[in-house]
Amino acid sequence: MTDFAATKAMFDLPEGIIYLDGNSLGPLPSTAGKRVNDMMAKEWGQMLITGWNKAGWMALPTALGDRIGRLIGAAPGSIVTGDTLSIKVYQAAASALELRPDRKVVLSDSGNFPSDLYMVEGLLRSLGSDYELRVVAPEDVAANITEDVAVLMLTEVDYRSGRMHDMKALTELAHANGAVTVWDLAHSAGAIPVDLTGCNVDFAVGCTYKYLNGGPGAPAFIYVAPRLADRARPALSGWLGHEAPFAFDLDYRPGTGIERMRVGTPPILQMTALSAAMDIWDMADMADVRAKSIELTELFIARVEAACPELELVSPRDPNQRGSQVSFRFDDGYAAMQALIARGVIGDFRAPNIMRFGFTPLYIDEQDVEGAVEILADIMNNRLWDAPEYKVQQRVT
Template structure:
């Protein structure tokens, strides 16, 4: 277990340590919720101000061409591509994860013969994935089949299975699937593999092409720090170009949108997945945040980010084991199975939600997810989280539990967003 002095020494040696200076973190806050909403990069406000005042204010409509607004979905996709194992020209930024999932799941089901109409996923998948899948399978006369545990997935990949739809890193447990192995099993069964990378992009190694995946979607407001409601992304294996047809056939997915023709004709490749006008200001914020990833690439790239993320999560698990023995770990101990977050559950007589509110009041920001059991989630964004944050966060958790400060009525009040 790491002492505070050892943690400070590790931070002094951290090859990624300088990246924290690029974030506007409030003083006194230990931010462990980057798995929900990433922190604000310092450069973002000025970039947004420039986009508003110069590009929009002065440039007006000419900025669609002159400031490159119209190309942003592809240009940002190209910037994102190396972090998810995709090639330039394969990723498109825009819409939300939910909407992009609707598009790719629809397209994937349509690529399969009529006898294959089952979508296999996990009961613990993020609800929006399950809700969208319920709608798409009902449109196709199909069925959504849910595995209760990761080990149950292979047996569900049978001759009826059209698509294996999984979230790479689970939002509750932070457990990471073996993307390559499961994609291979899906293909052997004749199914396509679709991956939600919301909790992976920018946090863990992802190799879509190496895994031979078929479709992927994900958000940019978590580890990518694109800001609240930042645009999502969508990827399709290039071999599906020309065969996959997405259902939201808007004008900017047309082969020649400025011909303003009457009939829809899909653009080539991933461009077909663009529906309408890009959210330029939101994309500008993501553009600024991706600059920090350019710096991270020079400091060791994903290998360095992953090494630091694992060091942080290991240290947190060890400290909780030692100092909070009543907590039960709900994330994998095995590093290879762990994303960049750690979830713990507290004994039934302790109100986990209230504990998290008490912790937040002391400056340690994580979040709480209701369920059986309720989870305290702690995200460790390697770009800006320090080793000393781990030690201090656990010390404050110990104090909140020992003093029972969580019993204060204000900490029991539920807000709309937990």
Template sequence: MQIDTLPLTAEAFAALDADDPLRAFRDEFALPEGVIYLDGNSLGAAPKAALARAQEVVSREWATDLIKSWNTAGWFELPERLGDKLAPVIGAGAGEVLVTDATGLNVFKVLAAALALRPDRKVIVMEGSNFPTDNYMAQGLVEFLGQGHQIRFAEKDDILAAIDQDVAAVCLTHVHYKTGHILDMQGITAAAHQAGALAIWDLCHSAGAMPVDLNGARADFAVGCSYKYLNGGPGGPAFLFVARRHQGEARQPLTGWWGHKAPFAFSRDYAPAPGLARFRTGTQPILSMAVAEVGLDIFARADMALIRQKSLALTSLFIRLVDERCGSFGFGLASPRDADARGSQVALTHATGYPIMKALIAHGVIGDFRAPDILRFGFTPLYTSYMDVWNAAETLYRIMASDEWKKPVYSAVDAVT
């Protein structure tokens, strides 16, 4: 597939759809008629099977079997069972991943564990333009510990230079949430280890969108969410990874009863479970975890290499179309132009990006806006078609050429952008 030379015609895009080896997966998702959904990097589309699974959990496992389902339906083991299903998608082994809690909580847990493993070091390296929750949780942890830790913020090109003998942990997002640029997981992890530091990776914008190889990169810890490319549902459970080599020593501060070595002994004092189980905290949200399993089961049948190949094609073609059709309307490109250097999203910039995105959404093309000037378009290869890309670019052109986006209704700011 020669994307750089492909004719920019509807017929050529339709032909790509006809030959797409992933095209059958699209039928497994509930996609509203007349909507082009390019926001799966924020909230993945619902698998059709999710409704039936939710109904089964509520009507049979909860309403009929009641509390027996902790044993008969395997509720208590869900964090480990889902973690083992997710592990191959992110290059982890069995027993190294838990699906549990929220991303921010998991950042707090694994960062605290990493700092405890490097007690004589006081510096955390983070990307300053990182998704804010990672920065906020690190700042809160530093303040709570009160041990003189500090965060050294560095942007993409300065990260390696920021890693020295004072660094306890490097805590970074693999794919940047705004621009989509990819950090070199293997190279940065190796540099951290050479300096004696540990490496923590946030996979929220890469898990399910591209191949990830945590063990191949020798990552120490990782976190991520299920509700973006993994299609786990709004507010779906997050996950964490602890490399097996750390599991006997690493401890986390949120010592809830699910992390106890014998939770149903109900002893007074905490004693950590062996291995990964000590990173559990309290009772988990079973309904959302059961629904998240549906998305993970889809990925068990998908080829991540094909997903990445299609992702590169979708994003590259969208950039080509915007360049050709909308080049005179003041758009810039915040994402890397080099396809291999970006995740599965395209970030455009525009001085009046917010009303433009609202106009797009009103006309059936759903992306999102990130302040101050970024229009984000997420391309989810399991259900985004090539004709979606063609029609999205055409809709953007019509909105700009007709000045549709200038209507006052599109300038009213919503609570969620």
């Protein structure tokens, strides 16, 4: 049984803040500062270039991949970390398309994170005008998995509403129609149990700065099913994915298995911080995390609906259809979120009118939920959001 009091104690959370935005950027693991400091002083500072071997830097991308893999049902050796999620989306989509060269359609949905669509738009523009990115409504995906679809590319959990796709059913349907699947786990990894192996997924990608708590700009990851790993050709064919990077051959030969999905030099400071975050994940069982997450979101929804009638639930009411976040619609949601943040409850806002709250059992408990609702109710019922200082739009991520 996961000890959530123990995991909560492993984070440096600021005094007086209830942080319901771990689905955008996870908080600081309390050991991360020292870990990065030691890495800088003892490894970079003292070992210099020899740190790539001596300190094991070169092995970090796959070592971290294996640790993430435990949370999402991926076999050891099937995940490598590096780059950003957008880059990994491009790499997965390009590799997937090459496995179905006779087809020209990538099917996705309008609930996908825009960058996924942008990256594939850019990729398809390179590939030629006979390629098509077909974007349908989330509820119409299944009906649109036709025999001209090369790649089905979806984000499992909708970043705005938290609505979940049925990964297993859609992957099966895609395979039955000859399509290759690419799943984005940005709001899944560390949020809900994922079983990439059991769902027979082909490619998956995700980021580590949200639920996994790797820090701002933490590396992304890519999964390739072991049955495809030696066939998939990375379009982003960088030297560290080469069979023999240090032979400095002029021709590219893809490395073995997941190694070929490496591109350039891995970001060791970020990876060291992520290692500290993964230590906390080692204390957790995803089934426990999910059970606790459902308790927290159910409690939050019940309390908010009782106290704030103006807020309309956008997330699925059925917890089995919902990721680890809850979103409400409110026309002045931007201002209301600013007012909440000013009172120490941090959630976020997604245009045009979504107030989004992430629930992360590793460091959020019932008391946090009750406290957040109390402040939210005060803001809503006394229209405290209706103040000029909360209405100035600024960039948020």
